[in-house]
Amino acid sequence: MKLLEVFENQPPLAMVGCGILRKEVNFLIEKNGWNVHTHFLDSALHNYLNRLSVELNRALDEREELGEKTVVFYGGCHPLMENYLEKHHTCRTHGQNCIVMLIGYELFMTELEKGAYFLLEDWALIWEPMITACFGMNMTVVREIFHSSHKYLLALRTPCNSDFVEAAKTAARFVDLPLQWMDVGLEHLESVLADAIQRRLEDRQ
Structure with a gap:
């Protein structure tokens, strides 16, 4: 059964999730004509587990109080993620x-094993305040943290991105790592979203 057929005679689905790929997600929803509206959370929440827990559960509560069926756009970004999904009778991508959702597990692991730290546009644009809020203002410490497990920043550029070259260069200088680029398509992300949406629509809960 095609995904659009599953939408027939059903109200819109609410996708609650991380805003890191909001441009790409919204583009794919519009491209495919999916009857889905989105509620995006701050892309830096993965650095603050308590805030992620509170804001994700609050957003799901709000959507449920409106009688909406939800699907979650998150990875395993919280150790209790599966508990939250069960509590709200929903599922996730x-x-x-x-990054795995965007480029696939194999490519992710290949670059990770070479020492990549993956940089997306949204993070590049808020890099310094995001990093210093998480790790503090001591640049020696910040760079030691990055150098201990990464050899380069790999900026992923999608068809939905604006020009964030200068922001990426600034981010790389900030942690004193070389910058590399990779242009990526949206095919893998599209399949991940379609799978999650279909699973949720076919769930009668």
Whole structure:
């Protein structure tokens, strides 16, 4: 059964999730004519588990109080993620994290094993305040943290991105790592979203 056929005679689905790929998600929803509206949360919440827990559960509560059926756009970004999904009788997109959802597990692991830290546009634009809020203002410490497990920043550029070259360069200088680029399509993300949406619509809960 095609995904659009599953939408027939059903109200819109509410997708609650991380805003890191909001442009790409919204583009794919519009492209495919999916009857889905989105509620995006701050893309830096993965650094603050308590805030992620509170804001995700609050957003799901709000949507449920409106009588909406939800699906979650998150990876395993919280140790209790599966508990939250069960509590709210919903499901999430398959994938360890947003990078895996975007480029696939094999490519993710290949670059990770080479020492990549994956950089997306949204993070590049808020890089310094995001990093210092998480790790503090001591640049020696910040760079030691990054250098201990990463050899380069890999900026992923999608068809939905604006020009964030300068922001990416600034981010790389900030942590004193070389910058590399990779242009990526949306095919894998599209399949991940379609799978999650279909699973949720076919769930009668």
